[in-house]
Amino acid sequence: MTTIKSLHEKLVNKDISAVELTKETLKNISDREAKVDSFITITEEAALAQAAAIDARGIDATNPMSGIPLxxxxxxxxxxxxxTAASKMLYNYEPIFDATAVEKVYSKDMIVVGKTNMDEFAMGGSTENSAFKTTKNAWDQTKVPGGSSGGSATAVASNQVLLSLGSDTGGSIRQPASFNGVVGLKPTYGRISRFGLIAFGSSLDQIGPFSQNVEDNALLLxxxxxxxPKDSTSSKVAIPDFTSKIGQDIKGLKIALPKEYLGEGIDPKVKEQVLAAAKQFEKLGATVEEVSLPHSKYGVAVYYIIASSEASSNLQRFDGIRYGFRAEDAVDLEDIYVKTRSQGFGEEVKRRIMLGTFSLSSGYYDAYFKKAGQVRTLIMQDFQKVFETYDLIIGPTAPSVAYDLDTQGHDPVAMYLADLLTIPVNLAGLPGISIPAGQVEGLPVGLQIIGKAFDEETIYQAAAAFEATTDFHKAKPIIF
Incomplete structure (x- = not known):
């Protein structure tokens, strides 16, 4: 398996140049893109120019990310x-600034080769809600890739790129990572700046990394x-080296397995793989015990009230006045607003704006939004209680493996329930990772590992120990 460290060694030894590596990456994209539809935009010219500049300066031997495409x-x-945020509303939008995460990527001499497809404004769990194309699962092109970061997940799973960035509001990194058999981390809320991330749910959104293995994921983090300073929700907690515990054994680690994560609605074959993973952790010297997160069953309801309310507020700015799409047949200002938003937003986005506006409206605020906030606190307290005794929590990432394209498009509630296991982590602001943990009927199963706030190193330690003693991460889809 190609790793970031092995590529870095080749770049430093001049066995390969940044330009050659970028050309090879662009060829991988070209060869496989028609099958999986991972990308909205491919930045060939800019990427090659950036790679040439890096070669001219010389690869930094102390920086493992120097010359690496993503x-x-x-x-x-x-x-x-x-x-575009995969929306007609932003079909022609070219920002005049980089997100802070992108600035940091450039400062490490990494090369952006393209922008990946997603559910419109990150609203959806299957990447079927894009205004431009439907991304397909890397393992089976008749299946969904998960969402909303489906393009970022399939780009890594199909070996178009080794690394990508996604965003996670209710599972949008972990669920597609699970469906495509790659590693995807949602960091602690505030760990990565949200400046330049087009907002969906401001108290939930978090940028995070996808990779083919655990160590590469930690290097990108x-x-x-x-x-x-440009993001008031960005944390001042010190940044450790996230690879520091990788390779350490996990003897004595206490791991919780919530009974709610293996209950009704979980595919029995997925449950089997997760229980096998729990046994593997025990073989490695960890203790695994059943616990309860009693309020997690309310997570989906709480999430859709809070996230939709925040979306309703955040998406007010898309009005056809300053940038992006504008309806052509409007006769006055009010008409511009109404027609632009009616024509520019897709069905799922409009559904969530309406749900959020209702939850925030006079007479319903206390009954819905305020109540959801109170239950969110109870969900946080459940996690706090478990973490008083345990180091980590494990469970399935998703209740099932990837399902057929189009099967759930007509049933938004079924789609919402697919995020049952990932949502509570966002509500509590905690870090969580999905790693490959087996297969059911030829499709990957993801194991979710949840940690204490700002303790990503322990998550990586456990994930790497599991990865080192299993072969699940080595299985690769065949893209003809």
């Missing part, structure tokens, strides 16, 4: 590069983390 989800601002 893909970026299309809701993360890239200066001068189309950033090292590159993009840190406090940012």
């Amino acid at each position: 893909a970026v989800k299309d809701n993360i601002s890239t200066k001068g590069i189309l950033t 090292n590159a993009v983390s840190g406090h940012d």
Whole structure:
């Protein structure tokens, strides 16, 4: 398996140049893109120019990310590069600034080769809600890739790129990572700046890394983390080396397995793989015990009230006046607003705006939004209680493996329930990772590992120990 460290060694030894590596990456994209549809924009010219500049300066031997290509989800601002959030509303939007995460990527001499497809404004769990194309699962092109970061996940799973950035509001990194058999981390809320991330749910959104293995994931998190004065929710907690515990054994680690994560609605074959993973952790010297997170069952209801309310507020700015799509047949100002938003937003986005506006409206605020906030606190307290005794929590990432394209498009509630296991982590602001943990009927199963706030190193330690003693991460889809 190609790793970032092995590529870095080749770049430092001049066995390969940054330009050659970028050309090879662009060829991989070209060869496989027609099958999986991972990208909205491919930045060939800019990427090769950036690679040539890096070669001219010389690869930094102390920086493992120097000269490494990556893909970026299309809701993360890239200066001068189309950033659409997969919406007709932003079909022609080229930002005049980079998101802080992208600035950090560039400062590490990484090369952005393209912007990946997603559910419009990150609203959806299957990447079927894009205004431009439907991304397909890397393992089976008749299946969904998960969402909303489906393009970022399939780009890594299909070996178009080794690394990508996504965003996670209710599972949008972990669920597609699970469906495509790659590693995807949602960091602690505030760990990575949200400046330049097109907002969906401001108290929930978090940028995070996709990779083919655990160590590469930690290296990318090292590159993009840190406090940012431009983001008031960005944390000032010190940034450790996230690879520091990788390779350490996990003897004595206490791991919780919530009974709610293996209950009704979980595919029995997925449950089997997760229980086998729990046994593997025990073989490695950890203790695994059943616990309860009693309020997690309310997570989906709480999430859709809070996230939709925040979306309703955040998406007010898309009005056809300043930038992006504008309806042509409007006769006055009110008409511009109504027709632009009616024609520019897709069905799922309009559904969530309406749900959020209702939840925030006079007479319903106390009954819905305020109540959801109170239950969110109870969900946080459940996690706090478990973490008083345990180091980590494990469970399935998703209740099932990837399902057929189009099967759930007509049933938004079924789609919402697919995020049952990932949502509570966002509500509590905690870090969580999905790693490959087996297969069911030829499709990957993801194991979710949840940690204490700002303790990503322990998550990586456990994930790497599991990865080192299993072969699940080595299985690769065949893209003809």
